[in-house]
Amino acid sequence: MQLPLLFIDELQGFYKSKVMIFLWIGLPIITLLFRFISLGATGQAIPFTVISTIVVSSLAGTLASVMLSVSIINEKNRHVYELFLIRPLKRRDILLAKFLSVYVCIAIASFISIFVGMLADYFTAGALSGAILSEATKSLATSLSMVAVSCSAGLIIGVISPSVLVGVILTLYGGNQIAVIPLVPTLLNISEPIPFTMAIAITVCVALLAAAITLFERKQF
Amino acid sequence: MTPENPRSKNGFVVLSDVSKKYGNFQALYDVSFTISEGEIFGYVGPNGAGKTTTMKILTGLISDFQGEVSIGGYQISKQKNEVHKLLGYLPQNVAFQEWRTIDHALKTFGKLSGLNDAEIENRIPHLLDLLSLSDVRHKKISQLSGGMTQKVGLAQALLHDPKLLVLDEPLGGLDPLSRHQFKDILLELGKKGTTILFSSHILSDVQDIANRVGILSKGRIKQVGSLNELKSRLSPHDIIEVELADVFDKWQELESIENVRNVELPKPNKILITLDEGATSDLVTNDILQYLLKTGGRIRSIKPMSLSLDEVYLSYVEETKS
Numbered sequence: 001m002q003l004p005l006l007f008i009d010e011l012q013g014f015y016k017s018k019v020m021i022f023l024w025i026g027l028p029i030i031t032l033l034f035r036f037i038s039l040g041a042t043g044q045a046i047p048f049t050v051i052s053t054i055v056v057s058s059l060a061g062t063l064a065s066v067m068l069s070v071s072i073i074n075e076k077n078r079h080v081y082e083l084f085l086i087r088p089l090k091r092r093d094i095l096l097a098k099f100l101s102v103y104v105c106i107a108i109a110s111f112i113s114i115f116v117g118m119l120a121d122y123f124t125a126g127a128l129s130g131a132i133l134s135e136a137t138k139s140l141a142t143s144l145s146m147v148a149v150s151c152s153a154g155l156i157i158g159v160i161s162p163s164v165l166v167g168v169i170l171t172l173y174g175g176n177q178i179a180v181i182p183l184v185p186t187l188l189n190i191s192e193p194i195p196f197t198m199a200i201a202i203t204v205c206v207a208l209l210a211a212a213i214t215l216f217e218r219k220q221f
Numbered sequence: 222m223t224p225e226n227p228r229s230k231n232g233f234v235v236l237s238d239v240s241k242k243y244g245n246f247q248a249l250y251d252v253s254f255t256i257s258e259g260e261i262f263g264y265v266g267p268n269g270a271g272k273t274t275t276m277k278i279l280t281g282l283i284s285d286f287q288g289e290v291s292i293g294g295y296q297i298s299k300q301k302n303e304v305h306k307l308l309g310y311l312p313q314n315v316a317f318q319e320w321r322t323i324d325h326a327l328k329t330f331g332k333l334s335g336l337n338d339a340e341i342e343n344r345i346p347h348l349l350d351l352l353s354l355s356d357v358r359h360k361k362i363s364q365l366s367g368g369m370t371q372k373v374g375l376a377q378a379l380l381h382d383p384k385l386l387v388l389d390e391p392l393g394g395l396d397p398l399s400r401h402q403f404k405d406i407l408l409e410l411g412k413k414g415t416t417i418l419f420s421s422h423i424l425s426d427v428q429d430i431a432n433r434v435g436i437l438s439k440g441r442i443k444q445v446g447s448l449n450e451l452k453s454r455l456s457p458h459d460i461i462e463v464e465l466a467d468v469f470d471k472w473q474e475l476e477s478i479e480n481v482r483n484v485e486l487p488k489p490n491k492i493l494i495t496l497d498e499g500a501t502s503d504l505v506t507n508d509i510l511q512y513l514l515k516t517g518g519r520i521r522s523i524k525p526m527s528l529s530l531d532e533v534y535l536s537y538v539e540e541t542k543s
Contacts, residue, residue: 002333009329017320078316083377086280086310087333088302221282 002089006097014105023063023109028116031055035120047125049132052117053139056110061146064106065154065175068098069167072158082221092213095155099209103151110143141194142182145201150179152208159215178204233258233416234279234385239288241274248274249440251288256418256433258384261411263431264420265534271440272420273313276389279418280310292385306335309383313390315374319363323354323373326362327380334381341380348376351406367394375403379410386410388419392426404430428530436537443537452528455536458482459502460526461509463492466519478512480505493526 014020031052038046072095075081084094114136121128153175161167182201185193232255241249249271256262266272277283279290281301289296295303317326324345331341349355352372357365362373371394378386391407392400400423407417407430421427427434428448436443436451444451468489475484475492480500485493496505502525513520 005329005332012325013318013320075318079312079314080316080318082282082310082312083315083317083330084333085282086305086308087330088305088335089333220285221277 001093003093003096006089006093007100010097010101011104014101019067020105023105024112027055027059027109027113028052030059031113031117032120035117047132048117048120049114049128049136050117052114053136053143056113057139057143057146060106060110060143061150061179062172062176063109064102064147065150065157065171065179066168067106068102068151068154069158069161069171069175070164071102072098072155073161073164073167076158077163079221085221091217095159095213095216096209099151099155102154103148106147106151107144110140110147114140138194142186142197145182145197146179148201148205149182149208150175152205152212153178156208156212156215159212159219178208232256233260233293234262234418235289235291236275236279237289239275239278239286239290241271241278241283241286247440249278249286252437252440252442253288254435254442254445256416258416259411259414261407261417261430261432262419263427263434264418264437265422265424265427265434265530266420266437267538268422270437272437273389275437276310276387276418276420280308280387281305306381307384309378309381309386311371311374311378311386311388311391313393315370317362317370317373319361321362322359323349323362323365323376324358326373327376330377331380336381344380344382348379352376353402368396368399371395372399375406384416386415386417386419388417390421391419392421392423400426424530424534434530436534438538444533448530448533451530451533451537455533456528458498459496459500461494461496461502461506461523462526463494463509463513463518463523464521465490465492465513466521469513469518471516471518474516475509475512478505478508481509490521 031048034055035046035048035051038044038051081094085091118128118133118136121132154171157167157170157175161170181204182197184200185196190196234256236255237253239249239252240247252271252275254262264272264275274283278286279292279297281297281304284298284301289298291297292304293307295307297304321329327345327348328341331344336344345358346355349358352375354369354372354376357369362370365373371391375388375391378388386407388407392403395403404426407419411417411430411432419430431448433445433447434451435445444454446454469492472484472486472492475481475494480497481494482497483495485495487493494505494509496502506523506525510520510523512518
């Protein structure tokens with residue numbers, strides 16, 4: 001089982017190529033900028049926490065799917081995988097390591113972003129209301145469910161796309177639409193939608209992962 | 222000729238009737254050859270002949286093909302993991318993830334090849350030293366030149382001391398010094414019993430390293446054998462060229478010498494002596510020399526005419542074109 005080794009290796013790659021820094025610092029900065037822009041435009045001081053959850057839910061999924069698809073297409077086209085595939089390891093471990101590392105990185109970035117929003121609210125408005133905290137938690141759960149689906153969509157797009165450009169187009173056209181599937185319970189106004197959202201996300205994610213792995217196993221390099 | 226029947230031999234690497242199609246394009250037609258353990262096998266052919274496809278089939282990167290391939294007794298189609306434990310591979314355009322340093326890449330590939338930490342710590346400095354990469358151990362591979370990257374590629378292929386090395390154009394893009402270094406390393410590995418299959422466009426390099434050569438053209442194996450075997454198949458008779466200081470009238474009488482088949486005079490002072498099949502120039506040169514001296518011939522030079530690998534290669538490849 002080479003998955004732990006490949007997973008740590010991928011994380012080291014994100015760290016060394018500074019992807020982590022851009023993600024973990026970039027997302028909170030965008031949150032703060034959004035807040036100031038909305039304040040200037042509407043004159044209303046929307047809480048940082050609310051802004052950060054909106055930013056995370058709108059950006060994190062796209063970031064995840066683009067990161068994964070571009071990374072896979074790039075490495076596939078440069079024949080980077082050949083040196084991995086001639087060693088005694090399972091092809092699926094390569095994809096799962098990529099999936100997990102991107103998911104973990106985006107999840108941490110989402111946590112940091114929302115935490116920064118909460119801190120900002122705490123210092124500007126005092127103690128956070130229970131309602132805001134509850135909404136932030138729900139929003140984070142929904143966002144992470146969507147990120148999981150986005151990651152698996154990015155994975156399959158990465159495996160099938162012949163070029164980075166096609167991959168990005170497919171990700172923006174298809175990946176983002178698929179990522180909305182876990183929102184169906186919320187859109188249907190189901191009471192307590194989060195458990196349903198997570199169940200749907202896990203189901204879709206596993207199905208897409210299985211499809212991506214099957215295609216990757218059959219791929220001729 | 223010619224292509225071997227692999228079923229008749231027990232080789233370390235056995236390809237038997239391997240065919241591969243890409244859509245409507247037939248890349249390989251019933252390719253068959255064997256490589257014995259410890260042999261250095263040069264695989265030559267023009268661009269697009271199917272060399273890389275053969276190597277990718279051998280390494281398991283292409284699994285959609287017809288025919289059988291076994292390495293060390295393991296079938297690549299059924300026992301890929303077992304084959305991969307025996308195998309080191311250097312692709313034609315070796316590439317690494319851009320963020321990797323040499324040290325990091327070799328550690329990762331060492332672990333993936335099943336080496337433990339102690340073995341990795343032992344092997345990496347040895348290989349870096351062997352390939353003159355010690356000074357750049359912690360440098361990013363993306364910052365290295367093409368030749369240096371090729372060296373890192375060879376290092377990763379050698380990490381786990383594989384029984385079989387498959388090298389796709391290993392000498393391409395290397396400066397003369399590095400080429401010399403690579404050839405020495407391959408010869409040394411061959412002496413230690415590593416089986417090596419390598420492709421190259423530089424035929425003089427193949428001549429320097431390979432024990433046997435396989436010539437591939439348009440997806441078909443044209444010839445397999447040692448260089449001498451390939452030469453003798455093309456020209457079964459050794460030819461001796463004699464250059465004289467002046468015109469020699471009695472040249473036709475050279476036919477009376479034992480093992481001489483035919484004598485020609487392409488120039489007034491140049492004689493070409495074709496020997497009987499099986500007779501070697503070493504055997505007959507002395508008799509020719511004695512006859513010429515005895516009959517007053519003033520010899521400027523006498524030498525066996527030998528086909529180069531280039532000539533052998535071109536003959537077989539041209540044969541395919543025609």
